[in-house]
Amino acid sequence: MTDLLDKAVAKARDLAPEMQDAIARVMLAFVHEDAPLYQFTPEEEAELDESEAAAARGDFATEAEVRAIWAKYGL
Template sequence: MTDLLEKAVETARRLPPDLQDEMARVLLALAGDQQPAYQLTPEEEADQDEADAAEARGDYATDEEVRAIWAKYGL
């Protein structure tokens, strides 16, 4: 292991566990391990399934709905 990688690992050890896991996923991905960069929660998976089903039905937001969301967030 190089000195720089040793330093990075030592620095990562001082981080909270959730950040350590995030860094580990990135490092594994860079090393060629096909781990997902982000693990969805069950709620997020359900939301994604619902969005996929809506897309399959051709159910998209109208221009008016999109403008309302943009306005809500000042965009």
């Protein structure tokens, strides 16, 4: 292991377990291991499921709703 990688791993040991896992996933993805780069939280999974179900129903924002959002942020 190089000195730089050794130093990075030593610093990572001081981080919260969730952050250590995130770093590990990135490292494994970088060396082409079969690990997802990002893992959804249960809440994110539920939001994605809800979004996909709405799309399947054709439940999209109207043009007026999109323009209102754009106007809110000056776009």
